[in-house]
Each structure stands twice: as structure tokens, then as C-alpha cells.
Amino acid sequence: MRDAVTNLIKTYDITGRYLDRNAIDSLKSYFDTGAARISAAGVINANAAAIVKQASLQLFGELPELIRPGGNAYTTRRYAACLRDMDYYLRYASYAIVAGDTNVLDERVLQGLRETYNSLGTPIAP
Numbered sequence: 001m002r003d004a005v006t007n008l009i010k011t012y013d014i015t016g017r018y019l020d021r022n023a024i025d026s027l028k029s030y031f032d033t034g035a036a037r038i039s040a041a042g043v044i045n046a047n048a049a050a051i052v053k054q055a056s057l058q059l060f061g062e063l064p065e066l067i068r069p070g071g072n073a074y075t076t077r078r079y080a081a082c083l084r085d086m087d088y089y090l091r092y093a094s095y096a097i098v099a100g101d102t103n104v105l106d107e108r109v110l111q112g113l114r115e116t117y118n119s120l121g122t123p124i125a126p
């Protein structure tokens with residue numbers, strides 16, 4: 001898992017360079033937006049259940065076949081697994097906001113999940 005700072009250092013370390021103007025600017029922006037990113041994460045945390053509910057209403061409104069017989073989120077167990085997964089995405093998204101880098105989301109969720117979803121017949125596009 002990398003955040004904006006470790007990611008930047010890794011990039012410069014690979015090529016053996018001191019942090020240049022661009023690096024300093026991007027560090028500055030990371031620290032300048034720190035309070036805003038933390039408060040965004042706080043808002044997400046406090047409203048996670050409502051955000052997941054809203055997102056699920058929108059998803060199943062747009063793709064009702066998911067919750068019809070034959071759909072991957074059909075049956076109470078699979079419906080609950082789907083909502084739980086959305087809660088996972090949101091949680092990892094909140095980590096990414098705090099880290100100022102999407103690495104944690106890519107690594108733990110987006111890449112890690114593809115094979116699992118394929119083997120479960122869970123459609124990735126939705």
C-alpha cells in the first residue's frame with residue numbers, strides 16, 4: 001500500500017534523483033489538502049450506510065436484472081453480499097482519499113477482485 005508521499009519517493013528513488021520542483025509542488029498540494037481529505041473521509045464514515053443504500057438503489061434502478069431470478073444479486077444472501085461489497089468499495093475509496101493515492105483501492109479491490117468475481121459469475125461492469 002502506498003500513499004502520495006511514498007509513491008513520489010519511490011518514483012524519485014528508482015532514478016536516484018533529488019526531489020525537484022514538481023515533486024515539491026505535489027507534496028505541497030498533498031499537505032495543503034490534508035485537512036480537506038480527512039474531513040471528506042469523516043463525512044463518508046458518518047454516512048456510509050446511507051451512501052451504500054443510495055448507490056444500491058441507483059444500481060438496481062438502472063440494472064434491475066441483477067436482482068431478478070438469474071441475476072447475480074438475486075436471493076437475499078447474494079443481495080446482502082452485493083451491498084457488503086459496495087461498502088468495501090466505499091471504505092477503500094475513503095482510504096484512497098486519505099492517502100491521496102488510489103494505490104490501495106487498485107491493489108486491494110480493483111485488481112484483487114477480478115478473478116474472484118469472474119469465478120462467481122459476478123458481472124464486473126456494474
Ligand SMILES: CCC1=C(C)/C(=C/C2=NC(=C\c3[nH]c(/C=C4\NC(=O)[C@H](C)[C@H]4CC)c(C)c3CCC(=O)O)/C(CCC(=O)O)=C2C)NC1=O
Pocket residue numbers: 066071072073078079081082083085086088089108109113116120122123126
Ligand atoms: C478487499 C475487500 C473485499 C471485497 C471487495 C470482497 C468481495 C467479494 N465479494 C464476494 C461475493 C459476492 N459479491 C457480489 C456482488 C455483486 N453482485 C452483483 O450482481 C453486483 C454487480 C455486485 C454488488 C455491487 C455477490 C452477489 C456475491 C456472492 C456471489 C455468490 O456467492 O454467488 C466474494 C466471495 C466470498 C463471499 O461471498 O464473501 C468476495 C471475496 N471481499 C473482500 O474482502
